Amino acid sequence: MTGSDRPSALDPAIAARLKRGADGLVPAIAQQYDTGEVLMLGWMDDEALHRTLTTGRCTYWSRSRREYWVKGDTSGHTQQVKSVALDCDGDTVLVKVDQVGAACHTGDRTCFDADVLPLGQ
Template sequence: MSALFKQLESTNRDDTLPSTSDLLDAVKYNEQGLIPAIAQQFDSGEVLMMAWMNREALEETLRTDRVCYYSRSRGKLWRKGESSGQQQQLKSATLDCDGDTLLLQVEQTGPACHTGRRSCFYVAITPTHAHITSEPLIDPAELYGQRS
């Protein structure tokens, strides 16, 4: 944990905080320069997805209020909804106490998952079996314009 996040442990609501730039300098990015970002529907609390952000994606998200992630498979910024139209508008962003995980409160347009489901978390598991908890809202082929 960085010294800055250790210092924040004893900081109160009314205390003066460091600048956003200083906080982002102190974030604990992984070896690839990424931080996990959990997207949660702001009004219902539903956990929608987890993706990765680098500093550039996080700064763009904060600047534009439109959520932007870093696509590890494509090796570039991924603006949520750029191909599906299913955007996320940022309502708030918070770092955890260690500065190594981000929680995004968002307003999700339609499904958040590439499978066409509202949430990426739809495979429930128990000690003996697994089951699907939701059906797609939109056929993924339709969502990504792959219909002929």
Template sequence: MSSQSPETDLLSTLKWTADGLIPAIVQDAENHEVLMMAWMDLEALRQTLATGQTHFYSRSRRASWHKGGTSGHVQYVESVQIDCDADVVLVKARQVGGACHEGYRSCFFRRLNPDGSLEIIDSTVFEKTAVYGNRADAHGPPHPVE
């Protein structure tokens, strides 16, 4: 039996990238819709486990961020699962508002059609300019304003 805490066991089991990151997929705990994918560093995963709300790492800003910290559209964590290779985290969460900084419930609001075109297949759940204003940094992945 391990003398380490369950959190220490989990964190040492994970296969982090060379940059110290791991991809995290967030799925709606009730209807199983994939809401978003973002990166976590060790601190973001620790904060997620400690607070019960999702935290991520922005590669573009090189900083941690709390999902919903700006918008109020937080994600309440129901469970955290690890894939068979221990290199992806799956977070099942209850989403408040939209997960996408573009105003959609899910970041996956576009479908690739057979002709190669993209089709918007969802409606917005909030007006992004009402939440983020007209800031230029509100338009790029990964959620730079959260």
């Protein structure tokens, strides 16, 4: 169970706007604030979003480990939050960050560097 199954300190007005999946999660896109580079996609529940908004560091919910993780606590590749926005439907979060080091667990700058698909196929 994610943290969304317990009370969260997330602002009720923000919580009311979120459209979560059946698992209580919303996708969170991390984007480099000054270049627009898309870095990665993570998952947040209410508690992860609350922690992100209040600490200034990206906190995600790991679906595989079933626990919260703060980007960079293990790797040193931190994400300092510059702004957070909801999309028009409230079902995706955009977090503009200052990425230090690699965003991808493979060591690449972004999770979208390694497998560019051919067009016109």
